[in-house]
Amino acid sequence: MSGVAENGGRGGVRLSLHEWLAAVAVIAAVLLALPQAWRRIDAPADAPNSRVPYRLSGDYWMFERLAARAAAEGAVAVIGDSVIWGHYVSAAETLPAHLGEAAESKAALAEAATTGAPRGAAAASNARPAGAGGAVRFANLGVDGIHPAAMHGLVAYHGRAVAGGRVVLHCNPLWTSSRRHDLTAAKEFAFNHPRLVPQFIPWIPCYRETADGRLAIVVGRYLPWGSWAEHLRVARFGGRDLAGWAVEHPYECPVRQLALELPSADDGPDPPPDARAWTEKGVPAMDADWVPLGESLQWASLRATVDVLRGRGCRVFVLVGPFNEHMLAPASREAYKDMKSAMAAWLRDAGVGCLAPAPLPSSLYADASHPLAEGYRLLAERLGGSEEFQTWLRNE
Amino acid sequence: MLFQTWTFALFFAIVYPVYLAVRRTRLRAAWLLLASYVFYGWWDPLYPVLIAWSTLVDYAAVRGMSRSRRRKAWLALSVVNNLGMLGFFKYGAFAAESLTAALARVGVPLAVPPPGVLLPVGISFYVFKSLTYTIDFYRGQVSEEPSLVRYAAYVSLFPQLLAGPIDRARNLLPQLAQVPRITAADAADGASLFIVGLFKKAALADSLALYVEKVYAAPGAHEAPALALATIAFSWQIYFDFSGYTDMARGIGRAMGIRLMENFDHPYLATGLGDFWHRWHKSLSTWFLDYVYIPLGGNRRGPVRTYVNMALTMLISGLWHGAAWTFVAWGAMHALGRVLTRRLETTGFYERRVPAILKRSWVFAFVTLAWVFFRAGSIGDAWTILARMAALRWADPACPLLLAGLVAAVWLYQRVLESRFRPASRPHLRVLESRLLGVAEWAPVRVALVAGMALYLAVAVTGNGQPFIYFQF
Numbered sequence: 001m002s003g004v005a006e007n008g009g010r011g012g013v014r015l016s017l018h019e020w021l022a023a024v025a026v027i028a029a030v031l032l033a034l035p036q037a038w039r040r041i042d043a044p045a046d047a048p049n050s051r052v053p054y055r056l057s058g059d060y061w062m063f064e065r066l067a068a069r070a071a072a073e074g075a076v077a078v079i080g081d082s083v084i085w086g087h088y089v090s091a092a093e094t095l096p097a098h099l100g101e102a103a104e105s106k107a108a109l110a111e112a113a114t115t116g117a118p119r120g121a122a123a124a125s126n127a128r129p130a131g132a133g134g135a136v137r138f139a140n141l142g143v144d145g146i147h148p149a150a151m152h153g154l155v156a157y158h159g160r161a162v163a164g165g166r167v168v169l170h171c172n173p174l175w176t177s178s179r180r181h182d183l184t185a186a187k188e189f190a191f192n193h194p195r196l197v198p199q200f201i202p203w204i205p206c207y208r209e210t211a212d213g214r215l216a217i218v219v220g221r222y223l224p225w226g227s228w229a230e231h232l233r234v235a236r237f238g239g240r241d242l243a244g245w246a247v248e249h250p251y252e253c254p255v256r257q258l259a260l261e262l263p264s265a266d267d268g269p270d271p272p273p274d275a276r277a278w279t280e281k282g283v284p285a286m287d288a289d290w291v292p293l294g295e296s297l298q299w300a301s302l303r304a305t306v307d308v309l310r311g312r313g314c315r316v317f318v319l320v321g322p323f324n325e326h327m328l329a330p331a332s333r334e335a336y337k338d339m340k341s342a343m344a345a346w347l348r349d350a351g352v353g354c355l356a357p358a359p360l361p362s363s364l365y366a367d368a369s370h371p372l373a374e375g376y377r378l379l380a381e382r383l384g385g386s387e388e389f390q391t392w393l394r395n396e
Numbered sequence: 397m398l399f400q401t402w403t404f405a406l407f408f409a410i411v412y413p414v415y416l417a418v419r420r421t422r423l424r425a426a427w428l429l430l431a432s433y434v435f436y437g438w439w440d441p442l443y444p445v446l447i448a449w450s451t452l453v454d455y456a457a458v459r460g461m462s463r464s465r466r467r468k469a470w471l472a473l474s475v476v477n478n479l480g481m482l483g484f485f486k487y488g489a490f491a492a493e494s495l496t497a498a499l500a501r502v503g504v505p506l507a508v509p510p511p512g513v514l515l516p517v518g519i520s521f522y523v524f525k526s527l528t529y530t531i532d533f534y535r536g537q538v539s540e541e542p543s544l545v546r547y548a549a550y551v552s553l554f555p556q557l558l559a560g561p562i563d564r565a566r567n568l569l570p571q572l573a574q575v576p577r578i579t580a581a582d583a584a585d586g587a588s589l590f591i592v593g594l595f596k597k598a599a600l601a602d603s604l605a606l607y608v609e610k611v612y613a614a615p616g617a618h619e620a621p622a623l624a625l626a627t628i629a630f631s632w633q634i635y636f637d638f639s640g641y642t643d644m645a646r647g648i649g650r651a652m653g654i655r656l657m658e659n660f661d662h663p664y665l666a667t668g669l670g671d672f673w674h675r676w677h678k679s680l681s682t683w684f685l686d687y688v689y690i691p692l693g694g695n696r697r698g699p700v701r702t703y704v705n706m707a708l709t710m711l712i713s714g715l716w717h718g719a720a721w722t723f724v725a726w727g728a729m730h731a732l733g734r735v736l737t738r739r740l741e742t743t744g745f746y747e748r749r750v751p752a753i754l755k756r757s758w759v760f761a762f763v764t765l766a767w768v769f770f771r772a773g774s775i776g777d778a779w780t781i782l783a784r785m786a787a788l789r790w791a792d793p794a795c796p797l798l799l800a801g802l803v804a805a806v807w808l809y810q811r812v813l814e815s816r817f818r819p820a821s822r823p824h825l826r827v828l829e830s831r832l833l834g835v836a837e838w839a840p841v842r843v844a845l846v847a848g849m850a851l852y853l854a855v856a857v858t859g860n861g862q863p864f865i866y867f868q869f
Contacts, residue, residue, distance in 0.1 A: 013592060013842045017584045026847040031854060212401040219402045229855045242856035243603030246796035247610060254798060 035228035049091040051140040053263035060158040061231035068161040070139030077141050080170025084142030088275040088366045091265040093373040096138040098380030107135035145192035147175045148301040153196030157221040163312040171320045174369045175298040177288040182298050277363045287329040317353040317392045326362035353392035397438040399644045425546040432552035451548045453477045454526045458533045462540050474530035478523045490719030518558040526551050529565035538566040555648040559641050561659040561679035576653025586651030593643025595849040598857050601637035604629045615781045619791035630771045631764045662810050667755035668741035669733050707731040726769040812836050
């Protein structure tokens with residue numbers, strides 16, 4: 001068999017059928033094995049309170065890795081947007097971190113009461129696995145900018161490891177505060193995580209993408225190496241493909257990029273956000289144009305996310321808010337309260353554990369929805385003190 | 397619909413099995429036609445109307461020629477209709493702009509309104525393809541096609557609809573009339589051609605385009621090294637882009653049992669400008685040879701007319717590529733090059749004494765310099781680029797070494813394959829070539845190359861589906 005095509009085709013490689021079979025076997029083996037092997041190279045930091053580094057917010061492979069670790073450790077997966085991720089705070093000051101700390105203390109007290117062992121010995125480590133007698137662990141699976149429509153995609157296509165366990169979903173009412181936030185606006189605009197939203201059904205009028213692009217995104221979700229290849233681009237090549245990166249770095253060796261250290265869980269926005277209370281920053285009052293729940297894509301997506309998780313045997317608890325009601329104009333605040341009650345009622349009717357806590361003190365908010373460090377501590381205290389949450393947490 | 401998209405993969409996944417199932421029945425041509433119209437209509441639902449019009453007129457023209465004595469009139473109808481369509485859609489705006497500018501120069505402030513229509517993709521290709529049927533029938537070189545459906549399938553055949561190759565009716569219509577014989581080797585060859593074409597397009601052409609675009613978008617902001625390297629990069633970009641499309645088209649055709657004509661033969665290994673045009677876009681070069689140069693008299697009317705005919709053909713070829721003065725300048729440059737070197741290239745001195753590496757280098761340099769006009773946004777930009785290149789001021793070109801390395805590897809590979817057909821004259825070089833050829837054709841190396849290309853495409857390329865350069869023509 002000649003390697004040069006007959007019929008004048010002098011320029012190309014030609015394979016016979018058997019050689020094609022060999023090539024396909026090599027390609028399949030590499031594409032299946034390499035992402036597995038890469039897990040050892042780019043493992044997420046093995047530290048307490050791990051979270052997806054801010055710069056890797058679009059790296060869903062990293063989310064997959066953290067979700068898989070949480071599932072392996074039997075931790076409660078806490079999934080949500082930057083409110084869960086902790087936009088204004090360090091990894092140790094987020095809601096999952098505080099919940100974990102509280103659970104550790106509680107477990108240590110219980111252990112001390114039964115065995116007489118010193119309290120600090122049990123509370124010192126956050127690395128012990130959950131189980132009988134052990135503290136419940138909470139894994140921060142928040143991703144910056146994940147609105148419910150994207151969260152549904154994140155859980156459905158990249159959170160397959162989250163199955164059969166306990167999941168706290170955060171419902172941030174901010175995403176229903178306007179048609180634009182809700183993605184039901186008619187005018188096209190660029191929004192967060194477009195690769196995760198439904199590409200064809202339901203149709204998102206403000207989403208601008210060609211049919212080819214949408215189909216490529218859908219196919220990419222099912223390619224076993226798709227999220228890993230995207231991880232390489234996001235984590236190693238500044239979000240560009242190899243050629244794009246090479247044009248920006250003409251004399252650098254791409255192989256060296258593969259050896260770079262990944263950003264840590266405390267990698268945050270650059271420049272860091274202004275972590276003062278909203279009142280100190282002079283943020284004006286907000287007159288939200290709440291989208292009715294019956295018309296809201298984001299609310300429908302959150303419910304769909306609950307269904308996906310429950311379909312996988314997960315027990316789901318939804319935390320609604322707490323939104324910064326102090327920031328709302330009076331009429332808007334009343335509408336918000338009605339909406340919050342309706343959300344909680346629907347969830348309870350559907351048999352989903354839920355808590356819609358009262359707002360935190362005004363000074364503990366950085367903006368409309370993000371608490372500051374003390375706010376997270378207080379919220380964790382309220383959540384931990386909630387009978388509904390404790391019941392949900394205890395029931396197997 | 398672009399070959400390198402999942403949309404096309406889905407389209408082909410539907411079309412191909414049905415085609416295999418109906419290929420022995422009368423539905424074969426109808427299915428090909430339907431698939432081709434869907435493929436074309438994907439760009440714009442109105443495009444199939446245009447191609448259907450061109451098809452109907454040419455089909456009727458041939459029927460008219462075969463049944464009446466006014467053969468010339470029927471041929472004229474076909475030529476005027478096809479060139480009229482091309483003129484209106486492709487050159488209407490250019491003609492209006494040029495006329496407005498010319499009138500302004502003589503003091504007549506009259507704005508000639510442009511037609512206000514967009515150029516339908518692929519029109520330059522299918523119009524030329526359809527013309528080969530009517531002209532060849534008039535010349536007695538092809539017989540009448542009785543089936544309108546089969547003729548329409550020939551004109552619109554989806555693998556070659558948008559950018560060729562411009563296959564002759566006498567080559568393709570008989571293939572469409574027969575039950576295609578599709579073997580496992582055809583499928584394997586088709587897949588081989590397709591993956592090579594895909595790699596050329598998505599991994600090489602689209603990557604080089606990033607650097608070319610960066611430099612050519614602001615030629616005044618770059619010095620000689622960057623402008624020269626970007627122009628060389630464009631030489632390779634357009635080659636990989638267009639030959640990649642052709643490879644994919646031929647691969648799809650091969651898998652369907654249809655042999656499309658070859659379009660490229662390592663053009664940057666050409667040892668003369670004449671040789672270059674025998675290797676670059678061969679289906680168009682031979683089209684202009686058969687339907688423009690020879691009807692003008694070719695080389696039968698003395699040396700002066702030969703040169704005039706040659707220059708005219710090159711100018712028309714330039715204008716075919718695009719409705720802009722930059723393309724006319726590009727064609728003129730090649731016309732001048734051909735006129736000046738035609739005699740030289742046939743001399744014994746040039747053929748035997750000048751080392752092949754020198755000949756290849758000068759041809760590549762000339763062709764690359766001419767691409768400046770082809771790629772530049774305007775004649776003004778082209779002059780700026782040439783002037784800044786000539787100024788020889790140094791500045792870091794920031795040319796990505798990775799891409800340069802990829803191109804060098806491809807060139808070396810092509811050079812090795814070329815040695816099978818044009819071996820070196822020196823014995824020790826022939827031995828080296830033979831060894832390298834043996835390695836390049838060794839089965840594990842070929843398997844590794846294909847696997848490497850597929851893996852590179854799967855992992856390192858975003859695959860955002862950039863259109864092919866030649867679609868605009």
